[in-house]
Amino acid sequence: MTSPVVEVSHLRKTYPPSRTAVADVSFDVARGEIFGILGPNGAGKTTTVECLAGLRRADGGTVRLLGRDPQADPRSVREHVGIQLQEAALHDKITVGEALDVFGSFYAEQADPAELLDLLDLTAHRNQQFGKLSGGQKQRLSIALALVGRPQVAVLDELTTGLDPAARRATWDLVERVRDAGVTVLLVTHFMDEAERLCDRLVVIDGGRVVAQGTPSALIEGLEGHRGVRLRFTGDAARTRALEILTALARQDDAVAAVNPAGDEIEVSGTRTVLFAVVQALAAADVVPDDVRTVERTLEDVFVQVTGREYRAEENEEVTV
Structure with a gap:
């Protein structure tokens, strides 16, 4: 070796x-x-x-x-x-x-x-x-x-x-x-x-x-709940109803780790089957998003998971003497 x-x-x-x-x-x-x-x-x-x-x-x-x-x-x-x-x-x-x-x-x-x-x-x-x-x-x-x-x-x-x-x-x-x-x-x-x-x-x-x-790639693949989905809805009523459905889903289905509103969108993270679980739950309630896209995880997500805080590149200046 x-x-x-x-x-x-x-x-x-x-x-x-x-x-x-x-x-x-x-x-x-x-x-x-x-x-x-x-x-x-x-x-x-x-x-x-x-x-x-x-x-x-x-x-x-x-x-x-x-x-x-x-x-x-x-x-x-x-x-x-x-x-x-x-x-x-x-x-x-x-x-x-x-x-x-x-x-x-x-x-x-x-x-x-x-x-x-x-x-x-x-x-x-x-x-x-x-x-x-x-x-x-x-x-x-x-x-x-x-x-x-x-x-x-x-x-x-x-x-x-x-x-x-x-x-x-x-x-x-x-x-x-x-x-x-x-x-x-x-x-x-x-x-x-x-x-x-x-x-x-x-x-x-x-x-x-x-x-x-x-x-x-191994660090990103090793993330807990490393798959993500973003859904966009037109109108507050549809978005509010979808948020209720997906929040309830997160309590019932291990495929869904977290549900977070993001402006006019909702981001859902979970396992590799999270997209299937989300689409199935919304379809059963006859709630149709205007747009659905997957979210690619990055090394920044790795940092957040291992440190428990947001990554700020300019956090501190390193000491040089």
Whole structure:
């Protein structure tokens, strides 16, 4: 069996005077994965990867990257890991090509700049200054700089924050290209849709602890009452009557877990047979909805189930010192 590329066990990190950023985080990453570290701001995500890369001293637990201990010997991992950090920025006057040359000089073995520019769709911008790049182009450059030392592992932290939807989707495609080029990717994000789209496996971190882990599909399929139906009615009388019928159904039929009014709609969640139960109950009472559609569950629903509260991506700012 192949050893994990990354191993984190019971990691802890506290900032003075008494702020616990990471209370208990454990996970492992297989070679060739896009592995997600998902959670709201302030959950401990960035601190976790900074400890993993040897940029911060942990207060407890163990971390291993390619079998090496970055806490005891940070230099032993620097040739093998590329990092794109959330707050990274370059001087406005430096060009794309100059930035690649400068960062490449830090490594004994560096990637071919022309290949990186081609991989990340930056060839046409080689002589453009950093300050004149768009947000998406700056993010693509940050990925190129993380890959310039031919790392085996790339850490990408909040890669698409501030990008418009088109730029986000383009960046997602680039992350998959990086993985397909043979690089293991640790993706740090607070975007649920990003993690669901990209990650082979992930951990959900909240309050410095892992609250869920697995593949996105397995986590969603494991939700209690993970199927949902939305029904729309014209007129208050029909909607009120339907709500009475479905509320009574929830007390009688295990297929229905919850019934919630949502504007001019009613949302019903339950097991895989919830749609059949709802339609049958309404038909028996001769109540006909104007529109019926299924509701797709997401990782946000997973977060709500495991924490008991609504997911707010911008909940806290993570401490950086």
